[in-house]
Amino acid sequence: MAKTIIPIGPYHPLQEEAEFFQLHVEGEKVVGIDVSIGYNHRGIEKISESLTFDQVPYLVERVCGICSTSHPLAYVQAVEEIGGIQVPERALYLRTIIAEMERLHSHLLWAGLAGHFLGYNTVWMWAWKYREPVLDVLEAVTGNRQNYAFMKVGGIRRDFEKEDIFRIDQILDELKPKIDLLTGAVMDDPVLHARVKGVGILKPEDAYSFGAVGPTARASGIKIDVRRDEPYAAYDRVEWDVITDPAGDVFARVKVRLLELYESVKIIRQCLRDLPGGEISARVKEIPPGEGIGRVEAPRGECFHYVCSDGTNRPVRHKIRAPSYVNVPTCQVTVPGETISDATIILASVDPCYSCTERMQVVDKEKGTTLSGKDLVRLSQEKTALLIKGGHR
Amino acid sequence: MSITLKALQKSPWVFHLNTGACNNCDIEILNCLTPKFDLERFGVKLVGSIRHADCLLVTGPVTRKAAPRLKTLYEQAPRPCLVVACGTCAISGGIFKDGYNICGPVDKIVPVDAYIPGCPPKPEAYILGIVKLLEKLGQ
Amino acid sequence: MLDPITRFRERFWKTMVKFDQRSAKRIYIEFRPIDVPEAVRYLTSTLRARFVIMSGVDIPEGIELLYHLSFDGFGKIVTLRTRVNKDSPQIESIAPIIEAASWIEREIAELLGVEFIGHPHPGRLLLAEDWLEGCYPLRSERHKP
Numbered sequence: 001m002a003k004t005i006i007p008i009g010p011y012h013p014l015q016e017e018a019e020f021f022q023l024h025v026e027g028e029k030v031v032g033i034d035v036s037i038g039y040n041h042r043g044i045e046k047i048s049e050s051l052t053f054d055q056v057p058y059l060v061e062r063v064c065g066i067c068s069t070s071h072p073l074a075y076v077q078a079v080e081e082i083g084g085i086q087v088p089e090r091a092l093y094l095r096t097i098i099a100e101m102e103r104l105h106s107h108l109l110w111a112g113l114a115g116h117f118l119g120y121n122t123v124w125m126w127a128w129k130y131r132e133p134v135l136d137v138l139e140a141v142t143g144n145r146q147n148y149a150f151m152k153v154g155g156i157r158r159d160f161e162k163e164d165i166f167r168i169d170q171i172l173d174e175l176k177p178k179i180d181l182l183t184g185a186v187m188d189d190p191v192l193h194a195r196v197k198g199v200g201i202l203k204p205e206d207a208y209s210f211g212a213v214g215p216t217a218r219a220s221g222i223k224i225d226v227r228r229d230e231p232y233a234a235y236d237r238v239e240w241d242v243i244t245d246p247a248g249d250v251f252a253r254v255k256v257r258l259l260e261l262y263e264s265v266k267i268i269r270q271c272l273r274d275l276p277g278g279e280i281s282a283r284v285k286e287i288p289p290g291e292g293i294g295r296v297e298a299p300r301g302e303c304f305h306y307v308c309s310d311g312t313n314r315p316v317r318h319k320i321r322a323p324s325y326v327n328v329p330t331c332q333v334t335v336p337g338e339t340i341s342d343a344t345i346i347l348a349s350v351d352p353c354y355s356c357t358e359r360m361q362v363v364d365k366e367k368g369t370t371l372s373g374k375d376l377v378r379l380s381q382e383k384t385a386l387l388i389k390g391g392h393r
Numbered sequence: 394m395s396i397t398l399k400a401l402q403k404s405p406w407v408f409h410l411n412t413g414a415c416n417n418c419d420i421e422i423l424n425c426l427t428p429k430f431d432l433e434r435f436g437v438k439l440v441g442s443i444r445h446a447d448c449l450l451v452t453g454p455v456t457r458k459a460a461p462r463l464k465t466l467y468e469q470a471p472r473p474c475l476v477v478a479c480g481t482c483a484i485s486g487g488i489f490k491d492g493y494n495i496c497g498p499v500d501k502i503v504p505v506d507a508y509i510p511g512c513p514p515k516p517e518a519y520i521l522g523i524v525k526l527l528e529k530l531g532q
Numbered sequence: 533m534l535d536p537i538t539r540f541r542e543r544f545w546k547t548m549v550k551f552d553q554r555s556a557k558r559i560y561i562e563f564r565p566i567d568v569p570e571a572v573r574y575l576t577s578t579l580r581a582r583f584v585i586m587s588g589v590d591i592p593e594g595i596e597l598l599y600h601l602s603f604d605g606f607g608k609i610v611t612l613r614t615r616v617n618k619d620s621p622q623i624e625s626i627a628p629i630i631e632a633a634s635w636i637e638r639e640i641a642e643l644l645g646v647e648f649i650g651h652p653h654p655g656r657l658l659l660a661e662d663w664l665e666g667c668y669p670l671r672s673e674r675h676k677p
Contacts, residue, residue: 039458040413041658043492046669050491059488065417065513081558109420128427146417146513211583211632224582230557230607293558293600293609306587306600319587319598326585326632457660493669494659 028339048318069102070298072151074305079153081292088279091155093271096234100264105134106299107257110351130178137171155281183258196250200334200346211326214301216350219253221246226297238270250349404436408446414453417513418480430516448475454482454489455497467503478505481512536579562613565623572626583632588644590672594618625651643670
């Protein structure tokens, strides 16, 4: 059968790293995929070299809007490693709380989008509605809905008030039954099972060779989590589990993320209970020459920062590795062999900050027909509708 | 007032383009469509193709690879096409303005009708921006 | 089981230029460029270290390449360090050994101008199609196109 090339992109509407996918298809089946990136390349690593150590957190929280705690946290940990700075206990706990709040809102956001791509727009609207209170409380305690400017070298910038703790507790109480509802709906829905189970399987061996991290790797049965492997902030002082699933398919990735919501709630509750008093920031003198590495488990996986200092007030080199950088290439093994209508959800399932579907385009060279991103989402949604009619329910 | 303008005022369809933003502005645009803010009550609808759109929402500081695409999209848009620069990066380049790969801000590449400031602009700011834009159209 | 770092040290003590353990979690090992692929192969295929990322630094003596690998079970990061000549920076590609290195080698090639010999899919990754050849933004003597 003749091969057809389907370009997807280059624009993801909502991507930290916009990508351009080209699907090679034979009929309905995808036989190959090419990825090219760079549409969002802003040269952050170079800009970072022109800013002082104190200014860089503002820059790196704008690497990715959704991970706007993880990047500054990884960066300040790298600088603290160079300077040998001891961060006060209270700051460590508050960092943990903010990082987990971020995971809550990020996973909810993803769950909503995954629902949208599968034709469950209700899930989208609901998940995003439940996400709002989390953002509200983040705004109340940090001053902004995103880009919190919370981390600084040696500690944090703002302290929590008594009512903040009460407020977070209240939000968690309200959120818990909603997560139950969402998880229950996903776990029990036979159509959803038929749609995503066994689709886009990432074998552990492939996950390893692509260096996949975060929920993508954990859904392939690889038990890695920076929070456990190299505990930072207060993660070694609280009880929680690393969620894994051996299946490696899209369903496993959905499941891992949903179950992680519970772990986040658990971690925040313990931190609020054990929150010590005292200082929130250490006194930082000059940063000596040297190099440091900071690692943080962002909602999407390990976030890696390498900072090199020469004793001046600016970093000489600042290398940033966002989790999507290693998770996105895994589509080279997960997408081929599947149908076009499944490609959207597989690409979305690694949570590349967002899926690219709104800008997907299918060009059938022989027939000269063009399908837009909307058509692709429609294809995906129609498949779900067919399954519903097919008596799965 | 022409009938097109009048119709446009009732229901502007928007197309959204990320030219290198960090995602926040884009998520807030989507957030505007969810139940809490619900921009659709003003007739605003997010569409999948620029050829269906009346209004182009641009976020991000315009990277070198994105600039020619932004220009092409603007040329493809049906007239009248309103361009809204959303967020600090789109307005001035923001923290990225000195980057080696930045061509922006947006108004250097295409003419801009409205600016919505903020990093990221809150959904309330988006709503205000859209309402002001519609008022401006009415005059 | 023996600590992987000890095993690595025993195997490569001859070719190692410098071994520097900064803390329990951070190990920096210096190699000559020619010995790097073998070390990476041993780390990834025998010791099962996860390839994290590479970074390149433009220093006065040349271009320094750092290969960061992680032993997740032990919480350790091993960084292999090597230095290539600035006039004709060349090193053997490790992308055939470990797939995860494919993108980052292309990125370093265009941002720092290091040539990776034997890379399976060389070519532009990040910069625009009309970017000037021979202009590398992360080099310190950078000039704008």
